[in-house]
Amino acid sequence: MPLWTKELLVLASLAALVLLWLVREAILLRRAHQAVPIRVHVNGTRGKSSVTRLIAAGLRAGGIRTTAKTTGTLPRFILPDGKEDPILRAGRANIGEQVSILRRAAEERSEALVIECMALQPFLQWVSTARIVRPTIGVITNIREDHLDVMGPDATGVAQALLSSVPPGGRLITAEPRFQPLIAEVLSDRGATGRVVRPETAEEPVTERELRRFRYIEHAENVQLALAVCEELGVPRRTALIGMQRARPDPGALTIEYVRFEGREFVFVNGFAANDPESTGQVWELALARTDSGVRRVALINCREDRADRSTQLGDAVARWTPADAYLVVGTGRSFFTHRALAAGIPEEAIISSSSHTPVELARELSALAGPHGVAVGIGNIGGIGLELIAKLREEPKGSWSSFQSRSASASL
Incomplete structure (x- = not known):
C-alpha cells in the first residue's frame, strides 16, 4: 500500500474519532x-x-x-x-x-x-x-x-x-x-x-x-x-x-468595614467589583453619603495594565464625582489613570502613586492617608493586591461604628 494511502487512512480514522466524540458530547x-x-x-x-x-x-x-x-x-x-x-x-x-x-x-x-x-x-x-x-x-x-x-x-x-x-x-x-x-x-x-x-x-x-x-x-x-x-x-x-x-454574598460584594489597623480606625468600602465608571461613581457617592462630611476621603484605584481602557475611563470620571482628598493609585499600568485624571482637572498633589508591594504595606499607607476615622474606597479592579487587601483588612480587629460616628462628628466641629 502506498505511503500516501496509509496517511489518508490515518487521517480518515482520526476524523471519524473526532466526529464520534462530537456526537457523544452533543448527546x-x-x-x-x-x-x-x-x-x-x-x-x-x-x-x-x-x-x-x-x-x-x-x-x-x-x-x-x-x-x-x-x-x-x-x-x-x-x-x-x-x-x-x-x-x-x-x-x-x-x-x-x-x-x-x-x-x-x-x-x-x-x-x-x-x-x-x-x-x-x-x-x-x-x-x-x-x-x-x-x-x-x-x-x-x-x-x-x-x-x-x-x-x-x-x-x-x-x-x-x-x-x-x-x-x-x-x-x-x-x-x-x-x-x-x-x-x-x-x-x-x-x-x-x-x-x-x-x-x-x-x-x-x-x-x-x-x-x-x-x-x-x-x-x-x-x-x-x-x-x-x-x-x-x-x-x-x-x-x-x-x-x-x-444567602452568602459574593466575595466581591459591596461591603463597608470599620477597621482598626495598627491603632488607627478608618472605614474601608470594597467597591472594586464596580468596574464601569457609572457603577463606580454610584459606589463612591454612596460611601460618602454613609460617612461624615468632616473626615478625609481617599480613593484607592487598583489598576491593571490589561484593563487600560478601564483606567482611562476612571481617570475621566473621577473629576465628575465629589472630590477625594487623595487618590492612591496601585497596580500596573497606573499612567493610564494618572494622565487622564490630571487632564480632567484632578490636582497633581492629590494623586499619589503607591509604593506598597504587600497588603500590609498598602493597609498602612491607606490608614495613614485616611487619618483617624477617615473613609477609603477601593475601586478599579479587585484582582491582585485588591483581593489581598480585603482579606488582610478582614483579619484585623473591627472598629466601632458608634465610636466612629461620635469621633468623626467631633473632628468635624
Whole structure:
C-alpha cells in the first residue's frame, strides 16, 4: 500500500474519532438540558455574580432544587444546600467550562441551574447561550460602558453584544431601562418575550428596610430583578426575599468595614467589583453619603495594565464625582489613570502613586492617608493586591461604628 494511502487512512480514522466524540458530547449535553428543566443565564455589565446568587437563593428558599455557578471575583459552584465549591482552572477561562457545569448540575439532580455568563466576545456570548446553556430565562442586569475594547466602541455596542445572549424562543428579564427599541428588535428576531423590571415602577418595590436586612450593601435593582425571576418561576416574593437575605454574598460584594489597623480606625468600602465608571461613581457617592462630611476621603484605584481602557475611563470620571482628598493609585499600568485624571482637572498633589508591594504595606499607607476615622474606597479592579487587601483588612480587629460616628462628628466641629 502506498505511503500516501496509509496517511489518508490515518487521517480518515482520526476524523471519524473526532466526529464520534462530537456526537457523544452533543448527546450528553442534550441529556443535561433535559435533566435540568429550568436554566437561567445571567449576563450584563455589573452585578452578574450578585444577581446569580440572589436568584439561586430565592429559588432554593422556594423549594426548587437549585445549583448555581458564578464567574466573578472567585469562581464558585453553589450546591443545592448553599455550600460552595471553588472552580479550579488549569489555564485561562473559556466557555467550554459551562458544559461541565451543566453536567454537574444534572448529576446533582438539579431542577434549576442559575449560571453567570463568562463570555465577552459577542459571538461567544451567542454560542454560550444558543448552543451550550440554552436558557429558559435570560437575564441582563444592566448595560454600561465597560470592556469597550471587545464590545465597544460605546454603550450601544455593549448593548448589541450583551443582547447576543437573548435566548431564542425564551424569556428575557432585565433591569436596563434604556435601549428599548434595540431590545424589542432583538426579542422579535429571536422569537422571545421580555420585560423590564425597575424598583421605581414595580408593583411592590424593594424597600430600604428590606435592603438593610442584607449582610452587605445590595442594590435595589439587583434584588428587584432577582425577585422578578423567582416570581416567574412560582416562588412567592416574601419566600424568595428571605432566602436572598440569608444567602452568602459574593466575595466581591459591596461591603463597608470599620477597621482598626495598627491603632488607627478608618472605614474601608470594597467597591472594586464596580468596574464601569457609572457603577463606580454610584459606589463612591454612596460611601460618602454613609460617612461624615468632616473626615478625609481617599480613593484607592487598583489598576491593571490589561484593563487600560478601564483606567482611562476612571481617570475621566473621577473629576465628575465629589472630590477625594487623595487618590492612591496601585497596580500596573497606573499612567493610564494618572494622565487622564490630571487632564480632567484632578490636582497633581492629590494623586499619589503607591509604593506598597504587600497588603500590609498598602493597609498602612491607606490608614495613614485616611487619618483617624477617615473613609477609603477601593475601586478599579479587585484582582491582585485588591483581593489581598480585603482579606488582610478582614483579619484585623473591627472598629466601632458608634465610636466612629461620635469621633468623626467631633473632628468635624
